Amino acid sequence: MKYDDDNIFAKIIRKQLPCDLIKENNNALAFKDISPRAPIHILVVPKKGYINYHDFISDASIEEINDLNELMKNIILEMKLDHTGYRIITNTGNDGNQDVKHLHFHLLGGKNLGLMVK
Numbered sequence: 001m002k003y004d005d006d007n008i009f010a011k012i013i014r015k016q017l018p019c020d021l022i023k024e025n026n027n028a029l030a031f032k033d034i035s036p037r038a039p040i041h042i043l044v045v046p047k048k049g050y051i052n053y054h055d056f057i058s059d060a061s062i063e064e065i066n067d068l069n070e071l072m073k074n075i076i077l078e079m080k081l082d083h084t085g086y087r088i089i090t091n092t093g094n095d096g097n098q099d100v101k102h103l104h105f106h107l108l109g110g111k112n113l114g115l116m117v118k
């Protein structure tokens with residue numbers, strides 16, 4: 001599958017659509033999910049276009065991978081999620097029920113999230 005430059009997260013990254021920005025660095029952006037499933041529901045995305053995790057890990061530079069992980073880590077520490085716990089999810093493809101075809105990690109917390117898969 002080819003990456004579609006017109007997906008909603010690509011437009012958010014290009015600032016063609018608004019978002020509730022949490023934090024960003026050179027290669028990654030974090031913003032609030034528009035339909036939160038938990039008191040804390042943040043999406044962490046690479047700025048460059050990758051459809052999913054395996055594309056990212058195959059093709060991204062070390063700087064891009066480091067920046068995404070650094071952004072995730074800083075949010076976890078700043079929101080003290082390391083004290084309370086959290087969940088990171090990335091949905092991929094059909095079985096993963098991926099809706100937006102730009103890699104994103106859901107960072108969820110703020111309550112007990114229950115079982116991982118129902």
Ligand code: DGP
Pocket residue numbers: 008019020031032033034035090091097098099100101
């Ligand atoms: P997924 O099923 O993993 O592809 O989840 C996509 C998520 O993206 C879903 O939780 C809702 C969120 N989302 C969809 N459109 C927008 C948008 O325009 N802005 C924001 N902030 N989030 C969006």
